Amino acid sequence: MKTHWQILVVDDEEVMCESLAAWLREDGYVVDTAPSGRDAVEKARLRDYAIYFVDLKMPGGMDGIETMMQIRHLHPEASIIIITAYATVDTAITAMKEGAQEYIVKPCNPEEISLLVNRIIKVKNLQRENTILRKKLTRQYSVHDVVSKNPRMLEIMALCGEIASLRSTVLIQGESGTGKELVARAIHNAGDRASKPFVAVSCAALAESLLESEFFGHEKGSFTGASQQKRGKFEMADTGTIFLDEIGDISPKLQVDLLRVLQDRSFYRVGGSVEVKVDVRVVAATHVNLQQAVAEGKFRDDLYYRLNVIEIRIPPLRERREDIPLLAHHFVERLSHELGKDVSDVGEGALRLLMDHNWPGNVRELENAVERAMVTCRGPVLTERDFAFLAQTAAPATGWAVPAGMTIEDMEKVLITATIQRTQGNIKEAASVLGIDRSTLYEKIKKYEIPR
Amino acid sequence: MKYLYVAATEEVEREALAAVTGRVAAEFDYPVRGLELGSVEFAFNAERAQYSSIAVLDMLLRQCPPDAGKLLAVTERDLYIPVLTFVFGQAQLGGRVAVVSFARLRQEFYGLAANREIFLERAYKEALHETGHLFGLVHCAEGGCAMSLSTTVRQIDLKDDAFCAACARAVRRHPEGMEA
Numbered sequence: 001m002k003t004h005w006q007i008l009v010v011d012d013e014e015v016m017c018e019s020l021a022a023w024l025r026e027d028g029y030v031v032d033t034a035p036s037g038r039d040a041v042e043k044a045r046l047r048d049y050a051i052y053f054v055d056l057k058m059p060g061g062m063d064g065i066e067t068m069m070q071i072r073h074l075h076p077e078a079s080i081i082i083i084t085a086y087a088t089v090d091t092a093i094t095a096m097k098e099g100a101q102e103y104i105v106k107p108c109n110p111e112e113i114s115l116l117v118n119r120i121i122k123v124k125n126l127q128r129e130n131t132i133l134r135k136k137l138t139r140q141y142s143v144h145d146v147v148s149k150n151p152r153m154l155e156i157m158a159l160c161g162e163i164a165s166l167r168s169t170v171l172i173q174g175e176s177g178t179g180k181e182l183v184a185r186a187i188h189n190a191g192d193r194a195s196k197p198f199v200a201v202s203c204a205a206l207a208e209s210l211l212e213s214e215f216f217g218h219e220k221g222s223f224t225g226a227s228q229q230k231r232g233k234f235e236m237a238d239t240g241t242i243f244l245d246e247i248g249d250i251s252p253k254l255q256v257d258l259l260r261v262l263q264d265r266s267f268y269r270v271g272g273s274v275e276v277k278v279d280v281r282v283v284a285a286t287h288v289n290l291q292q293a294v295a296e297g298k299f300r301d302d303l304y305y306r307l308n309v310i311e312i313r314i315p316p317l318r319e320r321r322e323d324i325p326l327l328a329h330h331f332v333e334r335l336s337h338e339l340g341k342d343v344s345d346v347g348e349g350a351l352r353l354l355m356d357h358n359w360p361g362n363v364r365e366l367e368n369a370v371e372r373a374m375v376t377c378r379g380p381v382l383t384e385r386d387f388a389f390l391a392q393t394a395a396p397a398t399g400w401a402v403p404a405g406m407t408i409e410d411m412e413k414v415l416i417t418a419t420i421q422r423t424q425g426n427i428k429e430a431a432s433v434l435g436i437d438r439s440t441l442y443e444k445i446k447k448y449e450i451p452r
Numbered sequence: 453m454k455y456l457y458v459a460a461t462e463e464v465e466r467e468a469l470a471a472v473t474g475r476v477a478a479e480f481d482y483p484v485r486g487l488e489l490g491s492v493e494f495a496f497n498a499e500r501a502q503y504s505s506i507a508v509l510d511m512l513l514r515q516c517p518p519d520a521g522k523l524l525a526v527t528e529r530d531l532y533i534p535v536l537t538f539v540f541g542q543a544q545l546g547g548r549v550a551v552v553s554f555a556r557l558r559q560e561f562y563g564l565a566a567n568r569e570i571f572l573e574r575a576y577k578e579a580l581h582e583t584g585h586l587f588g589l590v591h592c593a594e595g596g597c598a599m600s601l602s603t604t605v606r607q608i609d610l611k612d613d614a615f616c617a618a619c620a621r622a623v624r625r626h627p628e629g630m631e632a
Contacts, residue, residue: 019506019533025545027601028590083535107500107537111603342593378618 005050005121006030010040010067011083012058016106020053023110024117037062041070048075050124051117056084056091065098072099079120083108129337146179146186147330150320156183156312163310164191169262171247171307172285174314177364180285181243183312188241193281196240201233203254204246211254213270215261222271234267234278241281247307248288248299255300262306282307317359317366322424324354327363331370332382343374349384357390413448416441420450454521454628456480456583459487459512461527468554468575472526475576476583479614480623482521489515492529505531505542505551512549521628522586523549524579530555540578540602543585550582556605574605576613584619587626592619 007029011017014035021031032049034040037058044052052071056064068080082095087105095103102116146157163170164187172180181200188198206214209223217232233242250258261267266277284307293299317324328346336343346354350373359365373386416434423429431441444450458473460466469486477484495507508531516523531539531553540557543550557574559567580598592599597616602608615623623629 013534015506016534020535022542022545023533023536023539026543026585026590106535107532108535109603110536110539113536114601114603379622 005124006032006047007051007053007117008032008034008040008043008049009053010034010037010058010064011053011055012036012060013055016055023113027114027117029117036060037064037067037070040067041074044071044074044078048078050079051120052078052080054080054082056082056095057086065094068095068100069098079124081116125337132334132337146182147326148320148323149326150315150323152315153320153323156314157186159310159312160187161190163187164189166191166310167279167281168309169281169307170283170310170312171290172283172312172314173290174285174287175316175360175362176287177362178314178316179363180287180314181245183314184241184243184283184285187283188243188281191281193240197237198241198243199233199237200243200245202245204249208251208254211250212257215254215257216267216269216276217272218270219272222269226271229269232269234261234280235276237280238278239280241283244282244284246286247284248286248290248293252300255303259300259303259306262303317362321355324359324366325351327366328354328370328382331367332374335371335374339371339374341374341377343377343380343382345381346370347381347383350382350387353384353387353390409448412444413450416444416448417450420445453483453519455485455517455519456482457485457487457517457520457523458579459489459515459523459525461489461492461525461529463491463528464526464554465528468572469526471572472575472579475613476524476579479580480583480587485517485520487515487517487520487523489525492527495529497532500532501530502532502538503527503529503553505533505539505553508551509542509544509549512551516548520548522583524583524586525549525551526554526575526579527551528554540608541582543582545585545590546588547586550586552578552582557608562605570609573613574608577602577608577611580613580615584615584623587623587629589615589619589622592616594618 007024009017009021009024009031011020012035017033017035021033024031032043034043038060040052040054052068054064054067058064058067064082064084068082071078071080079101080099081102081104082100083104083106084091085106092103101120104112104116146153148154148157160183170187172183174180185198188194201214203211213230213232215232215234217230217235218226220226220229257267262282265279266275268275290299290304290308294301294304325346328351332343332346354366361368369387369390370382372389373382377383377386416430419430419433420427423433427438427441431438434441456476458469458476460469473484473486492503492508492511494511495503497504508525508527512523512525531542531551533539533542538556539553541550541552552575554571554575555561557578558571559565577598581602584599589599591601594600594616595610596612597619598611598614599616599619600611602611
C-alpha cells in the first residue's frame with residue numbers, strides 16, 4: 001500500500017533532494033521536493049504528506065526545526081524525519097523535543113532509511129485502516145463524506161447542514177443506489193441528535209403486520225408468538241432519528257398509523273393500551289414518485305404533506321456524470337485497503353468507459369463495478385479491460401423511434417443539443433464526438449439557436 | 453530499431469560482462485548491443501573515496517547512442533548518492549540509463565574468500581533489477597522477485613534471478629516492452 005502515500009523531501013541542495021526523492025520513487029512512493037522551508041510549508045498547506053524528510057540546515061531564515069514546527073502546526077500528526085550532515089547532541093535533542101519522529105545523519109545506510117520509511121508507512125496504513133473500519137462499524141457518515149462536485153449535490157449537502165438541528169420531517173427522493181441513507185445519516189450526524197440513536201427501517205422488507213410490530217412494538221401475548229413485550233423502532237429511536245426507507249411501499253393502514261405518530265409523536269404498542277410518547281425526528285426516503293402516487297390514490301395526501309416538510313431530491317448518477325471520476329477514485333482508495341490490493345488509480349480509457357455507462361443502479365452500481373474490477377485486475381491501475389463486464393451487463397439500448405415528420409435539420413439539432421449537454425458545454429469535445437470541426441459546430445449552434 | 457545496450461567501464465572484467473549481457477538479453481527478449489565506456493574517474497569523490505552514481509548517469513546520458521532504447525552500464529567502482537553511504541546501482545525510473553556497481557557484490561569486499569558463482573548470481577540479479585527500473589518497475593513486495601528491494605548482499609542472495617509473474621508481465625506490456 002505504498003502508492004497512496006506521498007513523501008516530501010526538503011533540502012536546499014538540489015542534488016541531495018533529487019537523489020533521495022529518486023531513491024524513494026524506486027520504492028514506489030510518490031515523492032515531491034522542496035528547495036526551502038518556505039516552499040515546504042506552502043506544499044504542506046496544499047497536501048498532507050505521509051512523511052517529511054527535512055534537512056536541518058537550510059538558508060533563508062527558516063531552518064529544519066522552524067520548518068518542522070510550521071508543518072506540525074498545519075498537520076499535527078505529520079511524521080517528520082530530520083536529516084543532517086552535522087549531527088550534534090543538542091540539535092538531536094531539539095529536533096526530538098519539537099516533535100521529529102526520527103533524526104538521521106547523512107550519509108546514512110540504505111537499510112536504515114528503508115526500515116524507517118517502512119515502519120512509518122506500516123503505522124500509517126494501520127491508522128488509516130482503523131479509521132475506515134471504525135467509520136464502517138459506526139456508520140458515522142458526515143456531510144463531508146459525500147463525494148461530489150455537482151452543484152445540485154453541493155446544495156443538498158449545504159441544506160443538510162442547515163436543517164440538521166431542526167425536528168422537521170425530511171423526505172428524501174431518489175432512485176435506488178443514489179445514497180438516500182447516506183444523506184439521512186449525514187443529516188442526523190450533523191445535528192444536535194448526533195449522539196442519540198439513528199434507527200433505520202426498510203418498509204419494503206416486511207409484511208404489513210410485521211411492519212406494524214416493527215414500528216410500534218408489541219405487548220406480551222398480543223398475537224401468536226408474542227411471548228414477551230417488545231419495543232418498536234420508534235421507541236428505540238426516541239430522542240434520535242428514525243429513517244423510514246422505501247416509505248412509498250407501506251400499506252394504507254400503516255399510512256394512517258404513521259400519520260398519527262407524525263401528528264402526535266405518540267402511539268400504542270400492538271395489543272397495548274398505554275400511550276407511548278416519543279421525541280423522534282423522522283427522515284423518510286423513497287425511490288417512487290410520491291406526488292404521482294398521491295395523484296393515483298395509492299398514497300395518502302395528508303401523510304405526503306406531513307412527510308414532505310423538507311424535500312430533498314437526489315439526482316441520479318447519470319445526471320451528475322462529473323462525479324463519476326471522483327467517486328471511482330474514492331472507491332479505489334477505500335477498497336484498496338479493504339481488499340488488500342495495491343491498486344492506486346483508474347486509467348483514462350476506463351474512466352471514459354465509466355463516464356459513458358448509464359448507471360441505472362447509480363452510485364451503488366458504480367461501487368460494485370469498481371470492486372469487481374479491483375478483484376480481477378492485475379496491475380496498479382484499473383484499465384478498460386478490467387471493466388469489460390460493463391458492456392456485457394449493460395441494458396440493451398432502448399430503440400429510438402423517429403417522430404413522424406422529422407426533418408434532417410430537426411434531427412441534426414437534436415443530435416447537436418444532446419452532444420453538447422453530454423460534454424457539458426465543451427465545444428471542442430462535442431465537435432470531436434460529432435466528427436465535425438469546431439467552426440462548423442459553432443455555425444450550427446448559431447443556426448439552430450442551441451443554448452450552451 | 454531500438455536496442456538495449458549493456459555498457460562497461462574500462463576496468464570491468466570482460467568475462468563477467470559477457471555473462472551479465474547474455475542473462476539480460478535472455479530475460480528481456482530485446483536486441484542487445486555492447487558499448488565500451490572509458491574511465492569514471494571524473495565521478496570520484498576523494499572525501500568519500502567513492503564514485504558519484506549521479507555523475508555516472510549524466511555521462512551515460514551524454515554517451516547514449518541514438519539507437520539505444522535503454523542503456524545499462526556496469527562498473528567495478530563503488531557508487532554512492534549524497535544521502536546514502538552506498539548504492540548497488542541506480543536507474544532513471546522509466547528512463548534511458550542505469551548503472552550497476554560490482555564492487556559490493558564480491559565476497560572480497562567483505563573480507564571473505566572470492567566466490568565467482570556467488571558474485572555472478574548477484575551481478576545478474578542487480579542487472580535485472582536496475583533494468584527493471586528502466587522499464588518503469590518499482591520495488592516489488594514479492595520477496596523472491598528480482599525487483600524486491602535489497603539494501604544488503606544478504607537480501608540480494610535471498611531473491612531469485614528472475615522477475616515475478618506480475619513484474620515480468622509489466623515489463624512485456626511496457627510501451628517499450630516486447631509486446632508493444
